[in-house]
Amino acid sequence: MQASINVNSNDRQTVLVCCGTGCTANGGREVFKTFETLLKDHAEIELLPVIKATGCNGWCEKGPLVRLLPRDITYCSVAPEDVSEIIDKTLIEGILIKRLLYRDPVSKEYLSSHHQTDFYRKQHKIALRNIGEIDPGQIDDYIEREGYQALKKALQEMSGQDIINIVQAAGLRGRGGGGFPTGRKWQACKNASGEEKFIICNGDEGDPGAFMDRSILEGDPHTIIEGMILGAYAVGASRGYVYVRDEYDLAVQNLGQAIGNARQRGYLGNSILGSDLAFDIEIVRGGGAFVCGEETALIASIEGRTGEPHDKYVFPTEKGLWGMPTVINNVETWANVPVIVLHGAEPFARIGTENSKGTKVFSLVGKVVNTGLVEVPMGTTLREVIYEIGGGLLKKRSFKAVQTGGPSGGCIPASLLDLPIDFDSLIEAGSMMGSGGLIVMDDHTCMVEVARYYTNFLAGESCGKCTPCREGLRAQLEILNRICDGEGTIEDLDLLEDISVTMQGASLCALGRTAPNPVLSTLRYFREEYLAHIEERRCPAGVCRALTTFYIDPVKCTGCQVCKKHCSVNAIQGERKEVHVIDESICIRCGECYRQCAFDAVQLRQEELR
Amino acid sequence: MQIEAREYEYANDYKVLIESYSGKPEHLLAIMQDVQRHYNYLPRLAISMISQHVGIPVSRVYAMASFYKAFSLVPKGKFIFRVCDGTACHIKNSATLLDQLQQHLGIEVDETTADGMFSIETVNCLGACALAPVMVVNGKVYGKVSPGDVERIINEYGGQSYASQHKC
Ligand SMILES: Cc1cc2nc3c(=O)[nH]c(=O)nc-3n(C[C@H](O)[C@H](O)[C@H](O)COP(=O)(O)O)c2cc1C
Ligand code: FES
Numbered sequence: 203m204q205a206s207i208n209v210n211s212n213d214r215q216t217v218l219v220c221c222g223t224g225c226t227a228n229g230g231r232e233v234f235k236t237f238e239t240l241l242k243d244h245a246e247i248e249l250l251p252v253i254k255a256t257g258c259n260g261w262c263e264k265g266p267l268v269r270l271l272p273r274d275i276t277y278c279s280v281a282p283e284d285v286s287e288i289i290d291k292t293l294i295e296g297i298l299i300k301r302l303l304y305r306d307p308v309s310k311e312y313l314s315s316h317h318q319t320d321f322y323r324k325q326h327k328i329a330l331r332n333i334g335e336i337d338p339g340q341i342d343d344y345i346e347r348e349g350y351q352a353l354k355k356a357l358q359e360m361s362g363q364d365i366i367n368i369v370q371a372a373g374l375r376g377r378g379g380g381g382f383p384t385g386r387k388w389q390a391c392k393n394a395s396g397e398e399k400f401i402i403c404n405g406d407e408g409d410p411g412a413f414m415d416r417s418i419l420e421g422d423p424h425t426i427i428e429g430m431i432l433g434a435y436a437v438g439a440s441r442g443y444v445y446v447r448d449e450y451d452l453a454v455q456n457l458g459q460a461i462g463n464a465r466q467r468g469y470l471g472n473s474i475l476g477s478d479l480a481f482d483i484e485i486v487r488g489g490g491a492f493v494c495g496e497e498t499a500l501i502a503s504i505e506g507r508t509g510e511p512h513d514k515y516v517f518p519t520e521k522g523l524w525g526m527p528t529v530i531n532n533v534e535t536w537a538n539v540p541v542i543v544l545h546g547a548e549p550f551a552r553i554g555t556e557n558s559k560g561t562k563v564f565s566l567v568g569k570v571v572n573t574g575l576v577e578v579p580m581g582t583t584l585r586e587v588i589y590e591i592g593g594g595l596l597k598k599r600s601f602k603a604v605q606t607g608g609p610s611g612g613c614i615p616a617s618l619l620d621l622p623i624d625f626d627s628l629i630e631a632g633s634m635m636g637s638g639g640l641i642v643m644d645d646h647t648c649m650v651e652v653a654r655y656y657t658n659f660l661a662g663e664s665c666g667k668c669t670p671c672r673e674g675l676r677a678q679l680e681i682l683n684r685i686c687d688g689e690g691t692i693e694d695l696d697l698l699e700d701i702s703v704t705m706q707g708a709s710l711c712a713l714g715r716t717a718p719n720p721v722l723s724t725l726r727y728f729r730e731e732y733l734a735h736i737e738e739r740r741c742p743a744g745v746c747r748a749l750t751t752f753y754i755d756p757v758k759c760t761g762c763q764v765c766k767k768h769c770s771v772n773a774i775q776g777e778r779k780e781v782h783v784i785d786e787s788i789c790i791r792c793g794e795c796y797r798q799c800a801f802d803a804v805q806l807r808q809e810e811l812r
Numbered sequence: 813m814q815i816e817a818r819e820y821e822y823a824n825d826y827k828v829l830i831e832s833y834s835g836k837p838e839h840l841l842a843i844m845q846d847v848q849r850h851y852n853y854l855p856r857l858a859i860s861m862i863s864q865h866v867g868i869p870v871s872r873v874y875a876m877a878s879f880y881k882a883f884s885l886v887p888k889g890k891f892i893f894r895v896c897d898g899t900a901c902h903i904k905n906s907a908t909l910l911d912q913l914q915q916h917l918g919i920e921v922d923e924t925t926a927d928g929m930f931s932i933e934t935v936n937c938l939g940a941c942a943l944a945p946v947m948v949v950n951g952k953v954y955g956k957v958s959p960g961d962v963e964r965i966i967n968e969y970g971g972q973s974y975a976s977q978h979k980c
Contacts (some may be wrong), residue, residue: 223940229951262942294971410898410937448845448882449938450950485846486838492936506840506866508879547914565941567900573942605899641899655902659936665879770912770959792908794959 213690215251216292218269222258223452224574225265228486231255233266236285242694244289254343257421257456259334260575261321264304266704269316269334276316277302297803307571307593321572326553326559329377329414329537333421338456341463344424350469351426352544356435360543365394365436369539378404378495378532379608380634380712383556387529393438394527399439401430401481402504402523402530404778405453406488406495408610410659412639414563414575419453420718422537423460427483429536430712432467432482432543434753437529442483445500448490458485471556492609492663494714497530497663498545504795509713510665525596532637534563554580558624562635568605568642569596585619585752588642597800599644603727607636609656609663610716611647612723617631632723634716637657646797648745650735652683657721664713671714674705678721686746695725698774744806748792751807755782758803765795765804817909825850826858835865844873845882854890889924889931891969893917894948898923898937909945910934917974930971941957944964 219225219234232605237253241685244250259267264278270292277288280302291297303312303546304319307457316322336343356365370385391399403426407415419426430442446454452563463481464470472480491509493499499509501523522528538560542550551559558580564587567573571593578587584604588594605612606623612633614621621627625635661675681694702718709715725732734742740751754765754774761779773789776782784804796804833839839950840862847858854877863870864918877883895901905951910932917930924931928930943955947965954965966974 224937224942224951227940227943227946227955262940379918407939408936410902411900411941413939413941449935459964487842488882489841489845489876491880502840504838506837506876507872508875567941567944568903573900573944641903643903647903652903655899667842694902757931768960769959770908770962790911791904791909792959794905794908797905 206797207784214249215253215270215433216271217253217293218256218267218271218334219253220257220259220265220267221255222262222265222421222758223413223634224258224262225267226452228265228279231264232282233268233280233285236282237289240289241301244294252611254337254340256336257333257338258417258575258579260330261316261572262574263572264541267316268302269332274315274317276314278304283470283507288735295779313391315607319452320593321574321576321591325577325584327577327581328541328550328553329425329534329563330422330575331541332425333417335402336422338421338423339459340663341424341460341467342424347425347546349540350428352540353431353435353469356432356543357475357479362392362436362438365432365543368547369436371773372543373547373554373557374535374538374549374550375558376532376626377538377562379409379634381635384531384535387519387531388433388437390517391527392440392530394520397525398526399434399437400523400526400528401434401437401439401442402497402500403430403442403444403536404495404497405444405450406500407447407450407533407637408492408495408663409637409639411641412503412565412637413606414565414638416447416450416453417575417673418533418537419444419450420456422490423453423457424534425537425540426457427460427464428467429539430483430666431479431481432539433529433531433536435479437527438639439529440480440482441502442481443523443544444483445486445488445494445504446679447488454485454487456458464570484533484717486722491665492659493665493694493711493729496713498709498711499754500530501528509664510667511713513710529644534638541739555622555624556757557626562623562638564623564640566592566640566642568640569595569599569644570594570642580624581622584614585621587623587640588619592791595642595644599646601642602647603643603649603652605633605641605643605652606632606720608639609659610634610713610719611636611639613643613652613727614723615727616658632726633719645741646793648686648741648743649724649731650682650685650741651743651745653724654772656685657717658683660717664717668708668710668714670705670708671710671717674701674709674714675717677701678718682721685732685735686741687748688739688746690732692733692736694728694736694782695732695767740806742806744796750791750793751786752789752791752793752796752804753782753807754782755803755805758801760801760803762800763798764798768798770794806812815860819855821853822855823857823861826855826861828938830858830861830865833865835867837866837868838867840873840876841880844876846848846925848883853884853886864960887924887928890929891930891950891971893966894933894935894938895941896936896938896944896946896948898932898943898944900937900942902946906945908959909940909947909957912959916963916966925974930969930974941972 268277374384375381494509499511505510766774
């Protein structure tokens, strides 16, 4: 059998298997290996397809993803067992396998490429431009997609000042949370004097629920390297560090390999591409402390000290690492730099809003249908991201809030869904951009408990150096625990606000100053939930265990046994097709049945408990 | 600071590991991480050797060890069950997974079973939020774990006996 595989090497078939963290956990590696093994046995194919393991495509919900080029076919949720069929049918005979295609939930159409899905169509990729398209272990893959072109251009025809001017004109603002203008930061460092200057990439990614930095480090490490070299050239730095979160093994591995390859090709080292630019990069693994994402703490951590922030009378651009002028930028910020330098400021500045240019990567997670990474122009509304790209809420539940900005961000209610997302609008709404986590919450999420969760998180991560942050968080946590346990009083709410004001005004670093945000934003938008806990001793979402009991409505129960199957303590009795009953003396009130029931038969007892 | 006798048996191994780095303070974190990764904790002897190699007081190594979450001063279990309690996992009920693990293994978070087999930890986010709730056992990621899956996962690592011992 002569395969219908095109022998023209430009059209050579390529199999891209997503091996990002999400797909790997779902078996992506096994799929990749199965392709490798099985394709070897197809000697009849004249030109064997190339198989590549790529970084995270962002559409983790549908993983493991397999993409076939040049036809641009995307298969979802591929298992190793599907591989031989894909080879025989699609690669050899050119037939689509319907079962593995994505089916649009509204039009019910089968879509052959992920590019046609709502999830991708509305995205605009700059920082994530290469991820999923290349094998991060192959420097040539990166080079083929304009990689290191910006560096060549810069070395041949631009001065360091030219680069700063372009970055400034592009209006790039830091993607790590603060939104500080990147060009201005670089200028300050360039103007500062010091024997040596340093470049740091902040890959600590401490915000829970955000994983864009991880995805970029894993899936396109060369863009970070190129960005940092450009930064070094611009400000006159000779050494760079990438501080990577300890949990990110694959990121460390891929980045380490990429740095090695870049050195071999002369992009890093003593005379980069024959010029007199000398710059090299080292990886530092984080120690696992949230506060180390804060730049002064991060610098202390690289220096081999405990990561305690210090007050910024002097900025790191003046006195940073080892007292020398230092530029520190977030991973996503660096990923934008090569594109801006290569294509100029104007195309970038055309995207976004007045004061927030370009795109932002969000990690859309929580109770939403399409979870994953999305990159959209600044100024896109929350509604577009959550409903159009994200496909709305899971199980069609009702939207309650979206949390943005990490632990020190805030919860934004349904009334603000049409808010265009940019740095300034989020602050106005009592939250902030943070690193771009969007955590969608439905009516089964208790906002008081969410505030308690973040306060607990921050209390654990407060470095303890200053009193307002250390003691303020502890006091707030105590109060919130009390409210969740049904012991709260109405005066507690004033006290929470009082403490917040002190923390905002008197804390040493941004961690403490922003730590009251979760409490303040939930009090601002969801006060009635606090009141229900305090005055009626009930938790409307059915989360706070002390205030919740579940029962099964005999009229609605169909006896499907789903709740029974999910009950980990066997508190539910009932035969198939008969009404089920919860034994309250065994029930631990975890609410799993409540969330699982498709018929709304599991209900909360609404009467006051006392 | 008390150094246990058996630690001296490893003195040479510690030395090789520690001296593979220069003694510059910027490598302190990396050295400590390597030792932690190798031995699942920071043995006291290794701590004093690190302080000598880098030329800093033992107290500073301790300060680092207690500040950063990556380090432990007591040996951790052979299998470490890490439950993600990042936001995405939290609102998908990670607390119940934790309850289940604690109940089955008879230990609390940050504790290790007496025979050194199992530890339970929480982690702030594993960057796999799309699979929430997530649990990792020695590097293997389990996504969309339901409370009912926990027992099965424990059994994969030979934790059955614990489950029966501690179930009432
Ligand atoms: C408590 C705290 C945690 C932070 N965590 C991170 C982080 O994980 N990643 C990050 O890039 N920036 C983080 N930042 C912001 C950094 O201090 C710094 O502003 C940023 O790295 C600068 O880069 P950018 O201008 O490119 O955003 C954090 C700030 C604070 C106060
Ligand atoms: S919150 Fe659990 S993996 Fe991100």
